[in-house]
Amino acid sequence: MKKLIAILTVTLTAVLLLLAGCGSVPVTGRRQVLLVSDQEVLSSSLTQYNAYMKSAPKSTSAQQSAMVTRVGKKIAAATEQYLKQNGLAGEVKNFAWEFNLVKDPQVNAFCMPGGKIVVYEGLMELVTSDDELAVVIGHEVAHAVAKHSNERMSQQILAQYGARILNRSLSQKSAAMQAIANQVYGVGAQYGVMLPFSRKHESEADYMGLIFMRMAGYNPDVAINFWKKMSAGGSAKVPERMSTHPSDTRRIGDIQKALPEIKSKY
Template identity: 55%
Template sequence: MIKNILLAIVASYILLFAGCGSVPVTGRKQLSLVSNQEVLNLSLQQYGEFIKSAPISSDKANTALVQKVGRNIATAVETYLKNNGYADELSSYSWEFNLVKSTDVNAFCMPGGKIVVYEGILPYTQNETGLAVVLGHEVAHAVAKHANERMSNQMATQYGTAAVGAALGGTSAVTQQIAAAALGLGTQYGILLPYSRKQELEADKLGLIFMAMAGYDPSSASAFWQRMSQQGGSTPEFMSTHPSDATRITQIQKDLPEALKYYKGTPATKTNSAKTSDKWSF
């Protein structure tokens, strides 16, 4: 009995000290039991299987736009990470931006920066800045390692302290089972399973900041989400697992002043200058 209690205490300390990470920019502490490389290996395998069968868009203009905006945001984010003590994180990302031929109003990001945009969402993005809202949000999921956090939380909930050793010891059957459930691309929509409301709102906030870093006006985000909320029919998949429209737009307005600190002008005219307090510069 005493031995079991001691083991539980030790496992709890492992969870507390060895299994914690923090999200860049927001600084929020998060549970991190699974190695980043393990998550990347598992997610890349699933992404590869998906992209092989996905109907890639033949629209060259929109494909080029998705890739342009995605690269702009990814470059700005990597510059921020490098200049703010997260340089060791850069090897985690191998950015890829694909446009899929589908009327679904959808977009998703796999760990490591593999992002897919569906053609059906383009009527709501309308332009380059609107697209930056979507891609900033998706890039945020990757940078905040929300999938890793979801796997860790599920592991702690489902297996408790018994899984801690396996999770921290490298590739394990337990981790692979969790990944199949937590990272699996859904057969119906080809999208990751729902993130928590906390993670979605955090991705909204980070998305505003990331698009601003890349030279896109974050003030346009509210208009995009309003357009999304006004479409007829059933709730689009891209929004069905997200916070309510009113909650999202209200929070975006609260986060906007902070995001605007990073906004230096359009991608074409942005200068190399930045406020010292922001610790962000090219």
């Protein structure tokens, strides 16, 4: 009986904590579990970001660096305006936007929570206009606005500790936050520092990113050709079921389906 009561107590606690930690993604309205406070996420991500930037050589291309900053600021401003107009002004305080271009041949970019965006020089080789760069930066801004890193941290907590000791793990999560953050952020990992989001997160960021770039005055139609260039320049493809990203075919198809609605609504 005591064992049963203990199990029921832990289970009830877990359910209550999960309900208390539920939120919804701006724009899409998708429900998500967020067990980590914004303050903890921002603190741990800033530590990771600062450590990375100390070792990452900044690009010497003044023209491309200015392009990254110009496009980033326009999308950030449009995103903040959207949040304020939709009753989410309180979220704006979580962002201290920074836009950096680093000297790295990888075709990649990432955004840490809090709006710390880094673009690699390798990606700029595929970018021919502000509109195309807006596809990338809009996508990365969307990851931050949707709190995908917080969601991933929460998933890690649930996966590592399980329902039986969920209460204990959450009460001590500050002590374990650095270890969890290292897994989620992946800074210094073999395949770069892009957050290992799930396919669902990547598709959501694609959709939201198109909306944010549209709000900022950029042409979302270029996204189709840009992702085709990304696909053509890629290395050996990993099957979608084994990847954190949707397949190129699925990604381009989803964007084609979403564009008419986005252009008519926003």
